[in-house]
Every structure is written in C-alpha cells, then in structure tokens.
Amino acid sequence: MTTNPYIDVLYNSIFTVLFIVATSFGLGYLARLIARWVGASKRKQEDTFAGYLFAAPWIVGFLIFVIIPLGYSLYWSFTDYRVTDNTPPNWIGLDNYAQLILKDTGFRASIVNTLFLTAIGLPFMIAVALFLAVLLNQKSRGERIFRMAFYLPVILGFNTAVLLCWRLMLNGGTGIINQLIRAISKAFPPFSYLNRAVIFIQELISAFFLGISNGKFTLLNRIWAAGFPAANRVPMWVESPLWSKMSVVLLMVWGCGAMMLIFLAGLNNIPRELHDAAEVDGANGWQHFWKISFPLLTPYVFYNMVVGLIACLQIFEPIYVLYRDNQPLVSSVISMVYYLWQASFRQFEIGYGSAISWLILLLILAVTAIQFMMQKRWVNYDLY
Amino acid sequence: MRTKLFVLLVLVSVVFSACAPATPGPATAVPATAVPATAVPATATQPPEAQSVTLKIYLLDYTPDTIAWLKSDINPAFEAANPGVTVEITEGSWSGWDTTFAGFFAAGAGPDIINLGSEMNTLYGKSLADMDPYLGEAAWPDITNFGPALENAKYDGKLRGLPIFTAPRYVFCRTDLAVGSLPPKSFADWVTFAKANTKIDAATNSLTQQALVPVDAGSMADWQWWLLVFYSLDGQLYKADGTPNFDSPEALATTQFLLDMRQATYGPAADAVANLPAGQGSVIDVNADTGQNNGAVCLAHSGWAAPAFTQPIWSKVSIEPFYGDPANFPNSKPVVLAFNDWLAVADYSPNKQLAADWLKMAFTKEANNKWNSTMSLIPARNDSQFGYVTDSPQLKLEAELASQYGVGFAGILEAAKLSVIMQEALGKLITEELTPAEVVAQIQEQYSAALK
Numbered sequence: 001m002t003t004n005p006y007i008d009v010l011y012n013s014i015f016t017v018l019f020i021v022a023t024s025f026g027l028g029y030l031a032r033l034i035a036r037w038v039g040a041s042k043r044k045q046e047d048t049f050a051g052y053l054f055a056a057p058w059i060v061g062f063l064i065f066v067i068i069p070l071g072y073s074l075y076w077s078f079t080d081y082r083v084t085d086n087t088p089p090n091w092i093g094l095d096n097y098a099q100l101i102l103k104d105t106g107f108r109a110s111i112v113n114t115l116f117l118t119a120i121g122l123p124f125m126i127a128v129a130l131f132l133a134v135l136l137n138q139k140s141r142g143e144r145i146f147r148m149a150f151y152l153p154v155i156l157g158f159n160t161a162v163l164l165c166w167r168l169m170l171n172g173g174t175g176i177i178n179q180l181i182r183a184i185s186k187a188f189p190p191f192s193y194l195n196r197a198v199i200f201i202q203e204l205i206s207a208f209f210l211g212i213s214n215g216k217f218t219l220l221n222r223i224w225a226a227g228f229p230a231a232n233r234v235p236m237w238v239e240s241p242l243w244s245k246m247s248v249v250l251l252m253v254w255g256c257g258a259m260m261l262i263f264l265a266g267l268n269n270i271p272r273e274l275h276d277a278a279e280v281d282g283a284n285g286w287q288h289f290w291k292i293s294f295p296l297l298t299p300y301v302f303y304n305m306v307v308g309l310i311a312c313l314q315i316f317e318p319i320y321v322l323y324r325d326n327q328p329l330v331s332s333v334i335s336m337v338y339y340l341w342q343a344s345f346r347q348f349e350i351g352y353g354s355a356i357s358w359l360i361l362l363l364i365l366a367v368t369a370i371q372f373m374m375q376k377r378w379v380n381y382d383l384y
Numbered sequence: 385m386r387t388k389l390f391v392l393l394v395l396v397s398v399v400f401s402a403c404a405p406a407t408p409g410p411a412t413a414v415p416a417t418a419v420p421a422t423a424v425p426a427t428a429t430q431p432p433e434a435q436s437v438t439l440k441i442y443l444l445d446y447t448p449d450t451i452a453w454l455k456s457d458i459n460p461a462f463e464a465a466n467p468g469v470t471v472e473i474t475e476g477s478w479s480g481w482d483t484t485f486a487g488f489f490a491a492g493a494g495p496d497i498i499n500l501g502s503e504m505n506t507l508y509g510k511s512l513a514d515m516d517p518y519l520g521e522a523a524w525p526d527i528t529n530f531g532p533a534l535e536n537a538k539y540d541g542k543l544r545g546l547p548i549f550t551a552p553r554y555v556f557c558r559t560d561l562a563v564g565s566l567p568p569k570s571f572a573d574w575v576t577f578a579k580a581n582t583k584i585d586a587a588t589n590s591l592t593q594q595a596l597v598p599v600d601a602g603s604m605a606d607w608q609w610w611l612l613v614f615y616s617l618d619g620q621l622y623k624a625d626g627t628p629n630f631d632s633p634e635a636l637a638t639t640q641f642l643l644d645m646r647q648a649t650y651g652p653a654a655d656a657v658a659n660l661p662a663g664q665g666s667v668i669d670v671n672a673d674t675g676q677n678n679g680a681v682c683l684a685h686s687g688w689a690a691p692a693f694t695q696p697i698w699s700k701v702s703i704e705p706f707y708g709d710p711a712n713f714p715n716s717k718p719v720v721l722a723f724n725d726w727l728a729v730a731d732y733s734p735n736k737q738l739a740a741d742w743l744k745m746a747f748t749k750e751a752n753n754k755w756n757s758t759m760s761l762i763p764a765r766n767d768s769q770f771g772y773v774t775d776s777p778q779l780k781l782e783a784e785l786a787s788q789y790g791v792g793f794a795g796i797l798e799a800a801k802l803s804v805i806m807q808e809a810l811g812k813l814i815t816e817e818l819t820p821a822e823v824v825a826q827i828q829e830q831y832s833a834a835l836k
C-alpha cells in the first residue's frame with residue numbers, strides 16, 4: 001500500500017465527502033423515524049427528512065468541530081494536562097478554577113486590563129464609528145471611496161505589514177503620529193497644553209489601573225509628583241507601559257469599520273419624512289441628530305455594544321501583534337485571551353488554559369445577559 | 385431508491401476506509417530503547433530495505449541558500465542511499481513556532497525532525513525521542529566532535545537531536561564613538577559609560593544615541609539579558625536542593641544593574657524618552673544611504689545582530705565578553721551567553737532510524753561547516769570550524785571567545801514559565817512599580833511555585 005501523501009489527501013477528501021453524505025442521510029432518516037414515532041403525517045415525515053438532510057452537513061460540522069471540542073475543553077479544565085508531557089490528563093477537580101480565582105495575580109491583572117480596554121476602547125469605537133457613519137451618510141462626492149477607506153482596516157486585519165506600519169507610525173521619536181502632534185503644537189501653542197494635559201491625565205489613569213493590577217500605586221505617586229509634563233513630551237505609544245493600553249485602543253478604533261457600516265445601514269433606515277417634518281419645525285442639524293437620528297439608532301447602538309463588548313472581552317490580536325516581541329510591556333496590557341493563549345500555547349498547560357476559557361465564557365455570558373436586561377431602559381424599537 | 389443509494393454510499397465509504405493506509409502505531413509501541421546501544425544503525429552507505437516513506441523535517445527561518453543546499457546536496461544523496469525514502473522540508477518561522485509545535489505534540493503527529501532553540505530541551509524534552517541508541521558515541525563516533533552546544537540537545541541526560549550552530553552573545557562596541565575607556569569592566573563603569581554615551585534630542589525628547597543596546601533595546605529589561613549579567617557574577621540559577629536562586633545577592637545586584645542602566649539611558653519612568661528611531665541594518669552600523677550612525681555605541685547581542693563582516697565599520701568595532709562586576713563580586717567572570725539552534729527528533733516519529741541517518745548525513749564535518757557558512761555562524765562541531773570561520777578575523781575571534789567564555793543558555797527548567805514570570809517582573813522594574821528587591825522576591829516566589 002502506498003503512503004504517497006498526495007494519494008492520502010485524495011483518499012481523505014473522498015472519505016470526508018462520503019462521510020458527510022452518509023451522516024446527512026443518517027440524520028435525515030433518524031429525524032423521519034422520530035417524526036413517525038410521534039405520529040406525524042406522511043407528508044410531515046418527508047419534510048422532516050428533507051429538512052434534516054440539508055441541514056445535516058452543518059449540524060455534523062457543529063457537533064464535530066464545536067460540541068465535541070467544547071466537551072473536551074470542559075473535561076480538561078478539571079485536569080492537570082500538559083500537552084508536551086507525553087502523559088494523559090490527570091483529574092484535579094476544581095483546582096484550576098480555585099487557582100485562577102483565588103491565587104493567580106496574573107489572571108487578575110489580565111481581567112483589569114481587559115476591563116480597561118473595554119471601558120475606554122468600546123465607547124471610543126462606537127463614538128468614532130457613529131461619527132464616521134453620520135459623515136458618510138451625507139451625499140457628497142467620493143462618498144463611496146471614503147466608505148471603502150474606512151472599511152479597509154476590517155479587511156486588512158492585523159497582518160504583518162499592518163503591524164509594521166503601526167509600529168513605525170507609533171514610534172515615539174520618529175513616528176508620524178508624534179511628528180504630527182509636534183508640528184501642530186509648534187504651529188498652534190495652545191494645542192501643546194492640550195496635548196500635555198491629555199498625556200498627564202492618560203498617564204495618571206493608566207498608572208491607576210497598573211496599580212490596581214499590582215496592588216501598589218508607586219508609579220501613580222511618581223507621575224503625580226513629576227507634575228505637568230514638560231513641553232517636549234509626546235505619547236510613548238509602544239514604548240511605555242503607561243501607553244501600551246492606549247495604543248491598543250487606537251488599533252481598536254482603527255478597526256471600527258464594521259460598526260460604521262451597521263450605523264450607516266441604520267441611518268439609511270430612518271424615514272426621510274421624520275427629518276422633513278423636523279425641518280419644517282425649524283430644527284437645526286444638532287437637533288436632527290439627537291432628537292431623531294440617535295433615538296432611532298439605539299437598536300443599532302445596542303447591537304454594536306453587544307457585539308463590541310464580546311469582541312473587547314476576547315481581545316487578542318492587537319496585543320499579540322504590537323507586543324508579542326516586546327515582552328516587558330506585555331504585563332501592562334495583557335488581556336484575558338492573551339493570558340489564555342500564553343498558558344495554552346507557550347506553556348502548553350492545556351488544562352489550565354481550558355479553565356481560563358470557561359471563566360471567560362461565563363464572564364461574557366453574564367455581561368451580555370446584563371446588557372439585554374438593561375436594554376429596555378434605553379433602546380427605542382418604536383420604528384421597528 | 386433512496387435507501388439503496390444510502391446503502392451504496394455506506395458500502396463505498398467502508399471500502400475506501402478499508403483501503404486507507406495503515407496508521408503507524410504510536411511511538412511508544414516500538415520504544416527507542418528497543419534498539420540496543422551496541423547495535424550498529426543503518427548508515428547512508430548501507431541502503432536499507434526498499435520502503436516508501438516520507439521523512440519530514442521542519443526548519444525555522446533558515447536562509448534560502450541553506451535550504452537550496454539541503455535540497456540540492458543533502459536530500460538527494462540521502463534519498464539515493466535510502467531507496468523509497470523521500471525527504472520533505474517544511475519552512476516555518478520563529479514567529480508562531482510555539483503554536484505550531486503545540487499542534488504537533490497534541491496530535492502526536494507531525495514532522496519527524498523539528499527545529500528547536502536552546503532552552504527548549506526542557507520544554508519539549510518529554511516529547512522528544514531518546515536518540516542515544518542512534519547518535520550516541522557507540523553508534524556514531526563523530527558525536528565526540530561536537531562542542532558544548534551538544535548539552536542543549538539533551539534532556540534527562542539523553543541526546544534528543546544535534547545542534548547546528550552556536551550563537552554566543554558578545555559586547556560589540558564602536559571604538560570611534562565611545563567616550564571613556566572600552567570595554568567597561570564593572571557595573572559602575574557601565575552606568576558611567578551609559579550616562580556619558582547616551583544622547584537625547586531635547587526637541588523631540590527622544591534618543592539619538594544609545595550607549596548600550598542589549599537584547600531588547602526598548603526596555604533594556606529582557607530576561608535573556610538579565611541571565612547573561614547574572615551568569616557573569618557567577619550566579620547559579622538553582623540552589624543545591626534544586627530550588628530557584630533568585631533570592632541570592634547576585635540576582636539582586638543584576639536586577640539593580642538593569643534598573644540603573646535603564647535609568648542612565650532613558651531617565652526616570654515618569655519622564656521617559658522615546659526609543660532610537662528604527663534604522664536599517666545593525667544598530668552599531670552606519671546607514672549606507674545617509675552616512676549617519678544607526679545610533680548605538682555598544683551592542684550586547686548575537687553576531688547576527690552585528691554588521692555583516694564585509695562592512696567597513698568593522699575596523700572600528702571591538703568584540704568583548706561581558707565582564708560582570710569584579711569590584712563587588714570577586715567570582716565574576718567574563719561571559720558570552722551561547723545560544724544555538726538544534727534539530728530534535730520527535731518521540732511520535734515512526735522514522736527514528738531514518739531521522740538519525742539524515743542527521744548524520746547533514747552533520748558531517750563538511751556539511752556542518754557548509755550549513756553555517758551561508759549564515760556566517762559558528763558550527764556546533766568543533767572540527768567544522770574551518771574555512772570561512774578562520775578566514776574571517778571577526779568570526780575567528782568570536783569562536784575563540786565562545787570556547788573560552790561560553791556559557792550555555794540551557795538547562796532552564798520550565799523555561800517558558802520563567803520567561804513569562806521574569807518579563808512580567810522586569811516590566812514592572814523599568815516602570816519603577818516594583819523595587820529590585822521586590823522584583824527578585826516576586827520571581828523567586830512565582831518560579832518556585834511553577835517548579836512544584
């Protein structure tokens with residue numbers, strides 16, 4: 001029997017297709033059997049068979065690639081399982097969870113960082129996406145080009161080229177962002193004061209959060225003691241632990257194109273007559289937005305908040321691309337999912353990593369449930 | 385009709401699956417120890433019985449010249465000596481290797497030979513094959529020609545593969561730029577040197593010249609740099625009872641030195657300056673387009689981070705070990721921390737004998753020299769250090785320093801965890817969130833817990 005890898009691939013492909021076909025028919029027959037057993041009509045039985053037959057490839061895939069790994073992950077979370085040890089998982093009950101919740105200061109720091117990124121980054125993302133959507137909703141020349149330009153980051157993602165561009169742009173000395181800040185400060189001196197005030201406040205906030213992570217506020221005291229920043233100070237985007245979280249927020253905001261599209265769709269759904277009526281009543285642009293557009297956009301804001309919050313709580317890529325090879329800064333920005341990756345794929349502690357993933361899931365479920373409970377107070381579904 | 389079709393499909397699938405190639409048994413089914421140490425393994429000159437096997441090799445970030453040479457010289461010769469065997473090289477990258485390797489070991493399947501770094505022997509050791517029966521002295525006398533890098537290719541005292549090169553970390557300094565005597569030979573000298581040789585542009589609040597660029601230029605607090613300094617004080621990572629030794633005076637002095645150097649270069653954390661601009665080529669070189677210096681006076685790094693040997697700047701570059709702090713630690717010694725790449729054989733591999741044969745062919749005296757010549761690295765085999773190694777005055781000096789002062793970056797237990805623990809603590813050192821004493825206490829506590 002040959003072991004040519006190409007023939008192997010061919011065999012595997014054929015077998016996979018046959019497996020899908022067989023399991024689909026099997027699931028269809030099973031569904032029909034159950035329908036017959038509960039006394040469904042002949043027609044209903046045939047419909048059940050056809051329905052399950054066509055849905056089966058997805059159901060089988062879901063079972064194999066989601067449900068079964070989920071089960072394994074849950075089991076491993078109660079074990080001491082290290083993939084490189086060449087030994088089977090060892091059942092340790094709730095030890096991983098107890099360690100994470102009660103003792104692991106690194107995990108606690110990752111929660112604090114994630115909450116910072118969520119609390120600061122998500123409102124920024126939504127605000128910028130909404131602002132861009134309102135701008136791009138105006139009928140103007142080149143509108144489609146701008147839409148594409150703002151959506152492009154979503155397509156580009158965080159690949160190596162993008163990472164290099166951002167690193168160059170965020171360089172404290174020669175990066176274009178700081179060069180712009182310096183140029184504007186020089187041309188318009190009040191901006192310099194604004195810039196330094198922002199630096200001061202931002203560094204105090206970051207130092208406060210770092211203090212929460214460490215249980216000590218030494219850095220906060222030092223920044224307070226150093227006082228208002230000197231005139232030549234600029235943000236140290238990727239060079240200082242005080243700025244590492246803000247640089248991640250910047251990348252999050254840069255990728256807000258998907259949210260912008262949702263808002264654009266929402267703005268297009270608002271009936272023109274409402275604005276016409278307001279026009280007749282003498283409403284200005286500000287009133288148009290806050291009295292008509294925004295209330296009717298609240299379902300879209302809610303959707304973006306739910307999806308954005310889940311994404312923020314799972315944030316990984318921007319931290320990975322910006323700081324993976326700048327290890328001393330990682331601890332200042334490490335998120336829950338980065339911590340999970342570190343435990344699972346750098347230290348190969350699959351049991352511990354699984355427990356982290358289940359805790360993250362529970363946290364996301366809880367936060368999402370709270371959001372749904374709160375939505376009745378502020379989301380306006382009158383139009384829908 | 386549908387029932388018949390279904391039955392037909394099931395039958396066809398059964399037939400296909402029955403025709404599928406037999407899955408090789410688990411690696412443990414035929415333990416490596418089953419091969420007696422005294423047995424003479426098949427060599428390239430004794431073609432084994434014809435079989436159809438693909439020997440898979442996973443290499444990380446080698447030059448196109450090296451890969452081309454392997455594919456044009458080594459692999460065809462190996463395939464000719466082993467009828468029915470095909471050698472397949474997959475090229476990966478050090479960026480993301482860990483996730484890829486985790487997949488191999490989790491699945492218990494993957495390349496037969498994988499490319500590892502210095503400290504990974506302890507990380508993957510339990511999942512690597514015992515290659516003593518195939519590559520030990522009794523089976524392959526050539527093994528005695530390998531230098532100290534061979535230790536990095538061992539786990540639990542047993543060979544797991546072979547080292548390709550040794551890449552020690554030296555202190556390269558620009559003699560034309562340095563203010564003060566070179567090389568600094570104590571911690572106090574280094575701090576004075578850092579203050580005298582670092583330049584900050586007040587207008588942009590950023591570095592234009594950095595006295596010393598260690599492994600991680602931006603933070604100056606990389607754990608590998610910490611270990612180099614620690615070893616130069618004759619620091620021992622573990623005590624006699626096997627527990628970590630981060631509560632030693634050497635560890636505290638090393639941590640204080642890193643903080644002092646950081647502050648002498650970047651200033652206090654609350655008013656830090658920006659990094660050197662990202663330049664082209666080595667940080668101690670001169671930009672060929674602009675004629676400007678790239679910004680570093682000294683570089684503590686491997687040779688590959690230094691300028692190419694053909695660059696004219698070498699007439700103004702000194703190469704030294706790191707001297708420690710003899711004034712305060714009498715046991716200090718000059719150190720070059722030696723890293724290396726090595727090729728390991730995975731325990732799941734069903735082709736251990738073939739893997740050993742391929743390694744022997746790719747690691748002959750001439751082949752080890754040729755492999756490294758394309759990268760100007762020092763071959764791991766002592767007898768392979770000829771030709772380009774001795775022809776280049778820089779490489780010759782590097783090889784001499786390595787043999788004289790080389791300390792292996794190996795034998796670190798739970799290296800991945802220690803790296804994370806140290807980086808987290810050292811990150812807080814440079815922001816002055818933790819004092820040096822708190823940093824070493826935190827590392828000692830967390831690393832002790834990790835080793836339990």
